[in-house]
Amino acid sequence: MTETRTRTVAPAWPLYLAAAVVAAVIAGAVAQSFSGGSLAALGIPDPGPATTFGLPALRGAAWILMSLATGSFLLAAFLVPPRMTGEDLNGARLTVDGHLAARTGAHASAGVALIGLAMIPLVLSDVSGQPLRTVFFEAAAWSQALDQVADARVWLIVAVLAAAVAGFAYAASSWWSQVAAFLGSICVVMPLALTGHSASGGAHDFGTNSLIWHLVAMLLWVGGLMALTAHAMRRGPHLPEATRRYSRIALFAIAVMAVSGVVNALIRVRLADLTQYSYGNVLILKTVGIVVLGFIGFVHRERTIPRLEAEPQAFRRLAAVEVTIMAAVAGLAVTLGRTPPPPPLDPNLTRMQVQMGYNLDGPLTWGNWLTQWRPELLFSVIAVLLAVYYVHLARRVDGWQASRTAWWLAGCALVVVTLCSGLGMHMPASYSAHMTVHMILSMGVPVLLVLGAPLTLVRAAYPAGEFNPRLWAESFQRSSFVRWISHPAVSTIQFLVLFYVLYVVEPLYDLMISEHAGHVIMNAVFLLSGYFYFWELIGPDEIVGRASAKVRLAWLWISMPFHLFMGVYLMQLGAVMGEEFYRSLELPWHPDLLRVQKDGGGIAWAAGSFPLVIVFGELFRQWLKEDRAETAESDRRAEESDDEEWRRYNEMLARFEGH
Structure with a gap:
């Protein structure tokens, strides 16, 4: 059955483009302003603005696309219902709006895959100081990057995962396929969550695990709002229900981002260092942005959602502003990965702390267990x-x-x-x-x-x-x-x-x-x-x-x-x-x-x-239960069979007596 709906719609791609551009420009500009000191501290030649600006800019755009992919699949899988063909969702096909969201997620994943490939020569240029133009078109440079630079291998994994999600999403149109694509889009970000500042140094077990929470919450929060705003711009059905469901997700996500962000910062930054280093300044700006977004989310829950059916345009306007601020916060977050952090809390790390994140004093015993x-x-x-x-x-x-x-x-x-x-x-x-x-x-x-x-x-x-x-x-x-x-x-x-x-x-x-x-x-x-x-x-x-x-x-x-x-x-x-x-x-x-x-x-x-x-014990209990049920069923059938046989016997006797 083909869906038909007469409605005036606004295209969503300008929203996506604006978010990606805002994140890219802020990430590139902030990182560029810190690049001179960072390169001098590391003794690396300046590879040029194509790398110092382009690398963080592409990372910012990648985070927006990752969020858009996750949010789009979230919308198609859990925020708006599909067309059901039976009593459950097995075999259910996507509606027009679900299909548009799924295709958006596929496009975004394909974009992440392309950026992941472009990042391979970029990270080599970044760590070696060679201009991007000298390494981008040389196959040997790509091979060198994958062989010697861990970040290049990480981005290759990201590209492969994103390409797999994109290919799957392009080919699939069932409800279950969107659930799978949603989970796959979260897996795409995992290689990045498990590397960087959080994965090194003391307490890196805290840093990595809290970063996983932080990034997944960001994907759900930012991506979900982008997908929902696009759905509103298309005047899609089930908007009030989808918005209320997303509102609960967003409330959970912002709480997770706040807690995980604090944990991640405390293991690397002293409070006194926040205003003394560029890393702390960026962290403060990011925190302010999250607080502002939290306030806008509160306004959504208290004012716009209750009046959504009567004034959908109010939601679209406020959501567009919120997406823009989210993109700016994402751009700031990207620069944290390229901004040198303050001196470590403990500069004298043991081998155990480097490898595990903490020290052990003795073997495992029943006491210290x-x-x-x-x-x-x-x-x-x-x-x-x-x-x-x-x-x-x-x-x-x-x-x-x-x-x-x-x-x-x-x-x-x-x-x-x-x-x-x-x-x-x-x-x-x-x-x-x-x-x-x-x-x-x-x-x-x-x-x-x-x-x-x-x-x-x-x-x-x-x-x-x-x-x-x-x-x-x-x-x-x-x-x-x-x-x-x-x-x-x-x-x-x-x-x-x-x-x-x-x-x-x-x-x-x-x-x-x-x-x-x-x-x-x-x-x-x-x-x-x-x-x-x-x-x-x-x-x-x-x-x-x-x-x-x-x-x-x-x-x-x-x-x-x-x-x-x-x-x-x-x-x-x-x-x-x-x-x-x-x-x-x-x-x-x-x-x-x-x-x-x-x-x-x-x-x-x-x-x-x-x-x-x-x-x-449980299997024997279930066996006895099944055996009793089979016995009861057998007795019932035997009783019914005996009654039938007895009735036929009486009929036979009656016929003989009649003769």
Whole structure:
């Protein structure tokens, strides 16, 4: 069916162009004003304005395009409903407005990919002092940049990811494709979030994790408003509902940006240095811009949103001003990555602080497991937020089982205790601690979380028949992805293969443990892989076509020996995995690395037994429940069959008596 709508629309591309130009000009101009001192301090020749102005300008434009891509996919996936062809969103196609937003996201992603490629010679020109014209057209210079300059490799990864998102978005037009593109657009920014000032020096674990929060919040806030403003300029439908939903996202995003920005600044800048260095001055200007944006957002919530249907032009005007200020703040944020920060808070960093972000005084013991604490600002914060959201929803559902709430909260608490206690602190420095964390995140936490039945709770907490989280959850549970990932063979294989790949492929293991980004990726893999595995095995949430409890129990018996065999393999391994990295930490207690690795193998072999007690118990309970249901159904059919046979027997006797 073709949609037709008579409406006077204003093109949105001038808004996008203006935002990109504002961000680029401010980023380039501010960075240019500081470039002389920076280059002199580093002893690098001036490569010329094409680099000193062009590099930060392109970075500013790239951030606007990244935000526009994320916001456009956010609009198409979660702010405006698609055309539904059934009872859920599986098979739903985008409306005209959703398609326009999706195409905008694809264009923006393609622009990010092009900028990412252009940044390769630019960063080489920047660090070498060679004019851009001498390196841009030389293939050898590009090769040199990728071989010797870490930032060039980072931008190549960004370009590849952005190109993949763009290509996928151009080819797809279903609702699920926009959800995938939205997640992909967030992944595009991750290489940049894991590098720069925040990823180096002391407390870089705090710096990197807080920067991830900061940048993702910026994508949602800036990009969401740009996409929503464009939707308003097109006079698109569902604007009041979309605006109210975005308003909640924006409120959360600005809170996250404020908190994460403060954390990121405090680990690098003394308050007394804020006005003494250019870095502090830029930081102050950025903070002022965020405060102004927060005030405009408050005006939106209090004045324009309640009158949106009557005065849509007021929203469009205020939103356009807000987008312009956002672009200016984004331009200032870009210059922070190129402005030399003040002297470090601690100039005498140990090898441990350089590699991990903090010091350890001794090996992991039962005592310091619970007495040493260091906040983990990514997964632990996510766990706390999920716990709060779960409790909020549970209060809205009459009769929700307290046992399910207890399981969920226990899983969230286990994440926090594991990653913030002495165990989490020792994870980067000790193979055995790393294995313990892995086993908890992949086998302990998921078992507890799946028993909380979160999707069932979401479905019960929101009304039916609306475009809301209930419909999203129902559509996810009935999707082809869930049917595929929940197949016992697929679920088991992904759980085992990821485990073996991360530990048996030694170069991959060495790379993962030596970078903070590697720890983030591994923790995410452990949690997601384990969750899908145990969700299929014992989760109370509905899974269409799920195998019977007997079949799932058989798959568990088949898979566990393969999982436990890894522990035996590690206990017998004579070579130390990650030896170069572990020795580079210069741990003061000089551990026996091979002994620690064998201890880790023993933990892998034995630790899985504890959650399996819960898993086997739950599977047997489900087996008995299914058996009782089958017995009751069989008795019912037998009774119906007996009644039918008795009726036929009486009819036969009556016929004989009639003769």
